[in-house]
Amino acid sequence: MRAKILEKSNNLFLNLGFKSVTMDEIASSLGVSKKTIYKYFENKTQLVAAVTEYIFDTICNGIDGICALEMNPIDELFSIKRLIMEHLKDEKSSPQYQLQKYYPKIYASLKLKQFQVMQGCVIDNLKKGMATGLYRSDIDVQFISRIYFNGMLGIKDKDLFPLNAYAVHTLMNYYLEYHLRAISTEKGLQQLENQLRLK
Template identity: 25%
Template sequence: MENKKVVLIEKSTELFLTYGIQHVSMDDIADKCGISKKTIYKFFENKNDLLLQIITIKIKKLKQILKIYPKKHSNSVKVLYTFFEDIKLIMNKISPILFIEIKKHYPNIFIEILKIKTYTLLPFISENIKQGKEEKLYKNNLKATDLCKSYDTMFNMIFMNYYNNSKSEQQTSISFLNNLFLHRLVSTKGLEELNKLYHKN
């Protein structure tokens, strides 16, 4: 039974990311999983419950992944650069309308997403800035809180307020934002490290 629930979560997540939430019905999910809609309701009360459980699982996984970044990479520039590259890949799989749909139709889910940013992602970036300053790879006069707020505002503009942007436009926008943010952070020493990563990729 538990394996069926895992498959349901994986397949429904794939559908939601690709087509948005409103365009995916419980019948679509049942067809994708090769089961009856009745079976879905053995695990989830409704679509809102399904979404909440998906978000809960993704939050747990994200927290585990964020702990790994500093251990896998030798300095703060590599950590943040790799993190941003991974974010870009993830966002490329997400329908441009997904965040807008969540904000409009699933306010409780939207609040959970905001919590992820506020209590997980932004503290991760803030801690990275602190580490980068200690390594002399970031400018010493940086104010992590202000920078994180600015990044968050621009991120929201890209993914939650644009009604007609395509995936390609999202990719271009997020790449620009991440590169701009990294260049705002790095010192002369850090810029050398950053340029190595650009040339490598």
């Protein structure tokens, strides 16, 4: 039952927002009483924390699976982007903004975990790209990995990129192209063009 609650809550939070969804709505959509949910989660804050952990773990496992395929680093980044978009459902309600505003402790903890995981993943990707001649050999790996993470958070800032003007999917495509054009060799740019034709 706990897994069902997490899955349903995850869908509702991503579609409607962490603040907007009530425990009553979650119970109703599951066809159970609120008491059943409280058996597993003491309050909504605890449920929100569990759901963010659930999303994070699901995406991390998916990224590990993609990295294990050992594809070229540019195709790898596009595959990871597709996986993230699939799980975040285009974020129509801007869940990150709501999480940051209404659950700042959970947001801060999640951001730190995201940085730790993403840092390792991006550094591996950069090193692989340099070794295969797809990325320039003179890039500063630590700097680029941090700028990449910062930019990924930045494009989710709804004051800078309002949802009515920028779809999350479009922003992700723009940002990935921007990142790769800055670090790719001629060989890498050809690979990037191949990916851009697929989208």
